[in-house]
Amino acid sequence: MTDSHRRGTATALLVAGCFFMEMLDGTIVSTAAPQIARDLHTAPTSVGLVITAYLVTLAVLIPLSGWLTARFGPRRVFLAAITVFTLASLACALAPNLGVLVGTRVLQGVGGAMMVPVGRLVVLTGTAKRELPRMVAYIVWPGLVAPVFAPLLGGLITTYASWHWIFLLNVPLGVVALLVAHRLIAPAPRDETPPLDLVGTLLTCTGLAALTWTAHLLSDQAGGSAAQTVAVGAIAAVALTAAVRHLLRTPHPLVNLRTLDVQSFRASALDGSLYMAVVAALPFLLPLLFQEVFGWGAVKSGAVVLFVFVGNIGVKPATTYLINRFGFRPLLIVSTLGLAVTTTACALFTRETPVAVIAVVAVLSGVARSVGLSGYATIAFSETPPERLRDANALFATSHQLAAGLGVAVTAVALRGGAALTDGTRSAYAVAFVVLGVLCLVPTAGALRLHPAAGDAARTVVPAQSRVTQSTVSDSRKSD
Helix, strand or coil, X not given: CCHHHHHHHHHHHHHHHHHHHHHHHHHCHXXXXXXXXHHCCCCHHHHHHHHHHHHHHHHHHHHHHHHHHHHHCHHHHHHHHHHHXXXXXXXXXXXXXXXXXXXXXXXXXXXXXXXXXXXXXXHHHCCCHHHHHHHHXXXXXXXXXXXXXXXHHHHHXXXXXXXXXXXXXXXXXXXXXXXXXXXXXXXXXXXXXXXXXXXXXXXXXXXXXXXXXXXXXXXXXXXXXXXXXXXXHHHHHHHHHHHHHHHHHCCCCCCCHHHHHCHHHHHHHHHHHHHHHHHHHHHHHHHHHHHHHCCCCHHHHHHHHHHHHHHHHHHHHHHHHHHHHHCHHHHHHHHHHHHHHHHHHHHHCCCCCCHHHHHHHHHHHHHHHHHHHHHHHHHHHHCCCHHHHHHHHHHHHHHHHHHHHHHHHHHHHHHHHHHHHCCCHHHHHHHHHHHHHHHCXXXXXXXHHCCCCCCHHHCCCCCHHHCCCHHHHHXXXXXX
16 A cells, blocks of 8 residues: 555545534534533523534535635645634533524534535545545545434433533544644645635525525424524525526636536435435434334433444445445445335334334445445546536535435424324324435436446446446436
């Protein structure tokens, strides 16, 4: 293994660790909400602002990551992001009241919004196409592990320590990440940077903030009136529509939407986002089912959900081989269909269902999640031209971040709809699981439409019947 190869692997693992911190902090706080509310003398529902402030900041600032990287260089932005995230985590732990905690969470979101997209861009620009499956496999696992691990870790921390440790854990991890990044990531020459697209920034950030806030209102039963939700949703729709029109017409857009012309990237950004919505919703819905319907404690509930993690990690060493052996299209068809089936199967769970059966379904769901997310995260950049890599990375990060929040919102709405249409709490959960299962069939349909050779540029082993001329591959990138 060459020095550059080892450095690339180490950088991918570093970004994976940063991704884990970012994802964990986006999900674990909900577990500690009652304890935070008691300590800060506020209502538990008000603690929802702590979660939403973080998610809104991530969604708003991620699109800026591409321009900031071009302007200041990836090393400088990445190191600054880790520093801000770590210091903000310490400030969160020391917050004396809810207002300060919300403000420090916004700062934490500023660091998180730059930390992972910029780190992933460093890995992508230094990786040959054939090495993408292996490198992406390292980066993807935190997105799978953190939401599953968060309920158990949050339960343990709030049971045996205090909520402050949710944030204090980031401090030593952030210090180590900063030292490693300073050593690993070398300064890179900066390209000539066009002026910041101020109109695009204003429209895009406003639209994304409003959309994320709409998702919060939908997912929080006490979050706001129907009129408020509709009004914020309308602002999101108007701002994002205007943003798309502007970004397609301006010569130097904040994010180049024409990157979506590449079919493989379009599949990852659109179908992959729907898939991510279902993936993010399950760690939210399963613990609620176990605790509200089955009457389990937080620790037992979190421990059973960890079987999803077993499936994630169990298949992870094989994902690169599976991509190289079978190609992206078959794997995405099987993984999306597998997640749809296992999610729908959760609708059949009752108090009498043996834990072993639940565990098996959870493991199979974890396998589907791992293979599917690895496939979408790899095919996204497999055929993207180098000059559009920065835009593709920003679009990918933004769409998947939004999808995670929207998945929870869709689940909450399905739960309330199920409660209105049925006569029991368990039936409401069954409706929610079925809705998520049906939603996951949309990416299955998208995978069926993929060109058989889509993503072959990132494969090491390409079957003879899949080898096509460069012109054919280029044609497969375009929309039909």
